[in-house]
Structures are given as C-alpha cells and as structure tokens.
Amino acid sequence: MTAAIVGIGLIGGSFALALKDNGLYDTVIGVENDPGNASKAVELGLVERIVTLEQAVEQADLIVLAVPVSVIPTLAVKLLNKVRDNQIVIDMGSTKQELCELISQHPNRGRFVATHPMWGTEYSGPEAAVKGAFKDKTVVLCDTELSDEDAVQKIENIYRTVGSSPINYMSAEEHDTHTAYISHISHITSFALALTVLEKEREESHIFDLAGGGFESTVRLAKSSPETWLPIFMQNKYNVLDVLREHIHQLQIFRRMLEKDDTNGIKSLMEKANQIKKIIK
Amino acid sequence: MTAAIVGIGLIGGSFALALKDNGLYDTVIGVENDPGNASKAVELGLVERIVTLEQAVEQADLIVLAVPVSVIPTLAVKLLNKVRDNQIVIDMGSTKQELCELISQHPNRGRFVATHPMWGTEYSGPEAAVKGAFKDKTVVLCDTELSDEDAVQKIENIYRTVGSSPINYMSAEEHDTHTAYISHISHITSFALALTVLEKEREESHIFDLAGGGFESTVRLAKSSPETWLPIFMQNKYNVLDVLREHIHQLQIFRRMLEKDDTNGIKSLMEKANQIKKIIK
Numbered sequence: 282m283t284a285a286i287v288g289i290g291l292i293g294g295s296f297a298l299a300l301k302d303n304g305l306y307d308t309v310i311g312v313e314n315d316p317g318n319a320s321k322a323v324e325l326g327l328v329e330r331i332v333t334l335e336q337a338v339e340q341a342d343l344i345v346l347a348v349p350v351s352v353i354p355t356l357a358v359k360l361l362n363k364v365r366d367n368q369i370v371i372d373m374g375s376t377k378q379e380l381c382e383l384i385s386q387h388p389n390r391g392r393f394v395a396t397h398p399m400w401g402t403e404y405s406g407p408e409a410a411v412k413g414a415f416k417d418k419t420v421v422l423c424d425t426e427l428s429d430e431d432a433v434q435k436i437e438n439i440y441r442t443v444g445s446s447p448i449n450y451m452s453a454e455e456h457d458t459h460t461a462y463i464s465h466i467s468h469i470t471s472f473a474l475a476l477t478v479l480e481k482e483r484e485e486s487h488i489f490d491l492a493g494g495g496f497e498s499t500v501r502l503a504k505s506s507p508e509t510w511l512p513i514f515m516q517n518k519y520n521v522l523d524v525l526r527e528h529i530h531q532l533q534i535f536r537r538m539l540e541k542d543d544t545n546g547i548k549s550l551m552e553k554a555n556q557i558k559k560i561i562k
Numbered sequence: 563m564t565a566a567i568v569g570i571g572l573i574g575g576s577f578a579l580a581l582k583d584n585g586l587y588d589t590v591i592g593v594e595n596d597p598g599n600a601s602k603a604v605e606l607g608l609v610e611r612i613v614t615l616e617q618a619v620e621q622a623d624l625i626v627l628a629v630p631v632s633v634i635p636t637l638a639v640k641l642l643n644k645v646r647d648n649q650i651v652i653d654m655g656s657t658k659q660e661l662c663e664l665i666s667q668h669p670n671r672g673r674f675v676a677t678h679p680m681w682g683t684e685y686s687g688p689e690a691a692v693k694g695a696f697k698d699k700t701v702v703l704c705d706t707e708l709s710d711e712d713a714v715q716k717i718e719n720i721y722r723t724v725g726s727s728p729i730n731y732m733s734a735e736e737h738d739t740h741t742a743y744i745s746h747i748s749h750i751t752s753f754a755l756a757l758t759v760l761e762k763e764r765e766e767s768h769i770f771d772l773a774g775g776g777f778e779s780t781v782r783l784a785k786s787s788p789e790t791w792l793p794i795f796m797q798n799k800y801n802v803l804d805v806l807r808e809h810i811h812q813l814q815i816f817r818r819m820l821e822k823d824d825t826n827g828i829k830s831l832m833e834k835a836n837q838i839k840k841i842i843k
Contacts, residue, residue, distance in 0.1 A: 397775075449772065497745070502779065522817065551792065556760060
C-alpha cells in the first residue's frame with residue numbers, strides 16, 4: 282500500500298511520519314514543488330521519493346493534500362478527475378467551505394474526504410515535521426455524507442491508528458465558523474501583538490530583556506508562516522472579520538473602562554473571561 | 563535566619579519554597595489575611611507558621627511582600643516604619659512607580675529593594691505554588707541606587723542562589739513601561755479573546771470541541787486572577803492604555819486590509835510580525 286503526500290511541510294511531513302510509524306502504508310511518496318523542501322523531505326526520511334502529481338495519482342492508494350488552502354480546491358478537482366474507485370483523496374486544510382463547494386458536484390466526489398486535524402505549530406517546512414503529532418488531537422471530518430462510506434471508514438481508521446481523538450463531524454460551513462473563533466483569531470491577535478511590541482521596541486530599547494512566559498505564550502503564533510495563514514484568512518474572510526470586529530469591540534470596552542477608572546466594570550469583565558477555565562483546563 | 567512571606571499565594575508560596583529548598587533561610591514564616599489560604603499554606607509546608615505583620619517584622623531578617631500591587635505601597639511604608647538596620651524588605655510586584663514614589667523619601671528607604679521576578683502562571687493561591695519557579699527567570703531590580711549596598715547585594719545573592727538569571731537594573735518608570743508591553747497587554751488580549759469566544763459560544767454550540775493548542779496558548783492568561791491583575795492594570799493605567807491603543811490600531815489595520823482584500827498589505831504585516839522570531843526563540 283502506498284500513500285502520497287502532496288506538500289511535505291509541517292503538516293504533510295508529520296502525517297507522512299505518522300503513516301509510516303504506525304505501519305499504515307509500506308511506501309510513502311511525496312509531491313513537492315519547492316526543490317529545497319523536496320530534497321530535504323527525502324533527506325529527512327519523511328518520504329521515499331519525490332514524484333509528480335500525475336505519478337502520485339497513478340501509484341498511490343491514498344493521496345493527501347497538505348498544501349496551502351489557496352491551492353487545495355483546484356488540486357482536489359484535478360485529482361478527482363483522475364482518481365479510481367479504489368483510491369481516496371483527502372485534504373488537511375484549515376478552511377473547508379470553498380473546497381467543499383468546488384468539488385460538490387464532481388462525479389467522483391465520493392472518493393474525497395475533507396479532514397482537519399486540529400494540530401499545528403508556529404514552524405513550517407519539512408524540518409518542522411515531528412513524530413507523534415496527531416496523538417490525542419481532535420480531527421474534524423466535513424460533509425461526510427458526500428463521501429463514500431468505505432472512504433470515510435478508512436480515513437477514520439487511519440486517524441484512530443495515528444492516535445487522533447475525538448473525531449468530530451460537521452458541515453464545511455460550521456467548520457469555518459468554529460475555526461475562525463478558536464484558531465484563526467488567535468493568529469491575528471498574535472500577529473497584531475507582535476507588531477504592537479515591535480513598533481514600541483524602536484523607541485524603547487531593552488524591552489525584550491523582560492519577555493517572559495506570558496508574552497511568549499500569546500505571541501508565539503506570530504512566528505507562523507504567511508504562506509500558510511494568508512490564504513486561510515482570505516478564504517475564511519467573512520467569519521474572520523466577524524470575530525475580529527467582536528474582538529476589537531471587546532478591547533475597546535476594556536479601554537474605555539480603564540480610561541474611566543471603572544474598576545467594577547473591569548473586574549466583572551475579567552471574572553466573565555475567567556469562565557474560559559471551564560473550557561480549557 | 564528567618565524570612566517572612568507576606569501573602570502566600572502563587573508567587574509568595576513559590577518563593578517560600580525556593581528560599582527553603584536552597585537552604586537560604588532555616589525558618590520561613592508567613593503573613594496571610596485569608597484564613598483558608600493561611601491554613602492551606604501551613605498544610606502544604608510552604609511556611610512553618612502564620613504570624614501577624616507586627617510579629618513578622620520583629621522576627622524576620624527578610625520580609626517579602628507578595629501581595630497584590632494595590633496593597634504593596636502602604637504595607638512597604640508600614641514595614642519601613644519599624645524596620646531595623648540589619649533587616650531587608652523586598653516586594654515582588656508587577657508595577658513599581660507608585661511603590662517607589664511612596665517610599666522615596668522614607669528615612670529607611672535604604673532597607674527596601676524593589677524586585678520583580680519575571681515569572682507567573684495563570685493560577686493563584688497557595689496551591690498554585692511550585693518548586694523551582696525562579697530558575698532561569700529574569701529578575702528586575704528597580705531604583706537600586708536608593709537601596710543600601712548591602713541590601714542589594716544580599717537580594718542579588720538570594721535570586722542567584724534560587725537560579726534566577728539575568729538580573730536587570732532599571733528605573734521604576736522604565737520598568738512599568740516595559741512590563742506594559744511584554745506582560746500586561748498579553749493579559750488584556752487574552753481576557754478580551756476569551757470574552758470574544760465566550761460571546762460567540764452562546765450562539766454556536768460545539769465551538770470548543772475544536773479548541774487546540776494555538777487557542778489554548780493565546781487564551782490561557784484569561785484564567786488569571788482579577789485580584790492580582792486589576793490592581794496592576796490600574797496602577798499602570800497610562801502605559802497600559804498606550805499599548806492598548808496601539809494594539810487596537812494594529813488590529814484595525816489588519817481588519818481594513820482584510821475587508822479590502824489587500825493581500826499584499828496583510829502579507830507584509832505578517833512578515834513584519836515574523837521578526838518577533840529574533841526575540842523569542
């Protein structure tokens with residue numbers, strides 16, 4: 282059994298390792314346009330060899346799209362144009378609506394499973410790939426009613442075998458709303474926080490001598506790759522804008538209360554925010 | 563040698579452990595107004611016994627203020643009123659200007675050392691105290707030219723012995739500007755992000771099924787105690803407002819670019835934010 286990973290970066294590279302380490306596929310091959318990343322991926326043993334997209338669809342039982350979300354929808358259509366009945370194509374992208382809409386009427390739609398493992402780091406490229414990445418991580422499968430039952434079962438088995446849990450099912454639309462709130466906005470906040478502090482650092486030296494754990498934790502996502510995240514923000518534009526407006530609104534409330542010395546108001550905001558304890562332990 | 567910890571919560575409790583674990587003081591006693599926390603602190607072995615503030619200043623060679631910053635300045639004056647020449651008083655608070663101004667003309671000012679170890683977690687109370695907390699953490703000493711040389715040396719030795727490094731020296735004013743940027747704003751952002759998502763959660767169920775590492779990392783500070791953080795924001799109001807305005811401004815730029823599909827603009831913002839890599843590894 283052969284799997285082909287299209288895009289061997291942080292996510293694709295880590296998935297290649299998970300497939301091999303868990304004995305799911307004898308052979309993992311890769312498709313990678315960037316020559317540097319291609320040779321690195323082979324050198325690091327993430328994939329056995331680099332092939333073209335056409336060779337991948339000829340040789341592989343499973344084809345995994347782990348490229349930026351700007352490229353996933355059209356690649357998905359191209360692969361479905363050629364896919365055979367015993368093959369499965371999946372994506373691992375962070376947005377789903379545009380993809381699922383584009384492939385919705387394709388005669389081979391059943392061979393596609395839209396997946397999103399809720400894992401990532403602020404690093405990118407094949408060197409960022411890590412072993413055991415998907416263990417105990419939530420996975421979302423979208424619009425599974427449009428995928429063939431055998432394909433969904435196979436993909437669920439793969440995610441369970443690499444240790445992912447729980448598996449959530451939702452529509453592409455729900456997925457994009459939820460990820461805007463629990464993933465995309467965190468990235469924008471981090472980017473903006475980094476810009477805020479870098480702006481100030483020009484005036485004030487030594488500001489970073491003090492950077493401790495709290496700062497690092499809120500700002501680490503600002504190291505994330507624009508190649509990955511710009512297309513996510515653009516594809517999920519309306520949901521992201523919706524959250525961003527609400528977030529700015531909350532910061533403005535906080536600011537006005539602070540300006541007016543409204544300590545009771547700030548205290549009650551903070552106590553309300555503390556309720557997040559119920560959700561993240 | 564005896565040390566007295568005033569306020570045995572996350573910071574005071576962890577410092578008590580560090581003083582004892584490193585053999586710096588034979589006896590560590592505590593002052594704690596909250597009866598529940600007081601008995602908890604003794605039960606957990608953080609301090610040997612609970613005493614009054616008056617008893618602490620009679621019995622201890624070192625008195626450590628680890629209470630909310632709203633209480634530190636007046637307590638510092640009260641302690642300096644009674645302190646003897648061989649005793650030292652320090653604080654571990656997150657703001658310094660109000661404190662340092664209030665004690666600046668005190669005849670015993672030399673016995674006070676204003677310190678801020680750059681460490682904390684989102685948890686509070688004596689149960690939150692941990693061993694080894696100050697190891698490899700930056701410490702700031704403020705306005706050391708107003709402290710007696712022997713007191714500064716003693717406190718530096720204590721911080722070095724518990725593993726803290728490096729030790730930074732700055733004015734109270736510089737300290738409050740810098741901490742607004744690298745600590746206080748991170749907390750406000752987290753609080754606002756938690757409120758944003760909790761607001762949305764009322765409309766959309768299951769949003770938190772997906773909460774992954776990125777969300778957790780940016781939002782964890784929202785679990786922080788209002789008792790600790792409200793006084794910090796209020797005491798550092800002007801610096802915090804300054805950063806908050808800049809942060810809202812950066813988010814608004816981001817929002818306008820996204821509204822206008824200005825992908826080049828967003829990309830260049832993200833690339834600029836990526837420079838934070840130089841500062842946090």
